[in-house]
Amino acid sequence: MPRFYFDLREGTRFVSDEGGIEFDSLDAAEHHAAQTAAEIGRDKLPSRHACETIVEVRNEHKQRVITVAVSMRIQRVSPLPEPPEDERPPPHPWSA
Template sequence: MPRFFFDTYDGERFFPDEVGMELESIETAKTEGQKALPDMAKDALPDGNFRSFVVSVRDESGQVVLRMALSLVVEVGCADA
């Protein structure tokens, strides 16, 4: 099974994945990365009004094969809420 590494960036700090996970396919890696994004946002609420959370997935050769991001925007005084 191929090994994928999930490097994360929470808008302030970069966390390289040195261990990785053995997964069946790149599609499975995509699902795992997508599941991580909301947890990252929940654990690191922004001090300001905007923060982006990023997961970069590398394969065993170190090449980035997927990159996904989630942006959290806080808008104050919005009439359309």
Template sequence: MPRFYFDFLDDGGTSVDETGAEFPSREAAKREALETLGVIARDLGHRHLQGHVAIHVRDDGDPPFLEVAVTLEVKPVSK
């Protein structure tokens, strides 16, 4: 089964996944990245008023074949 690596990027820098995880396909790895980013986005909303986080997904090739990202911005709206 193919091994995929999920590198985490945020305003503080990059955390490179050295271990990876096995998934049957790129599509399955994409679903995992989306689910993981959803959890991260919920946490970001509880702790910060703004921020940008992303997950770069790569397999044995380099560079990453997919980026999943979310940007949270909270600002007042004037009437």
């Protein structure tokens, strides 16, 4: 059974997988990489420290064969838009 290695990149952080995991096929390794990236992303991406998680899969010859990237971008509009005229509260009678 072929062995695959799952390296992790988060910003400038890189963790190399030295042990690897055996899978029946490249498809199975791809599924594992996608699940891993999604799980890490779910836990880490809402923080302001990491905006992208990348899992790079290498084969038994240490050649990169798959890259899975999960990213999240949160963008706030500033200044906030005003509500439409018909949804604004009426002016206070004493403010003029």
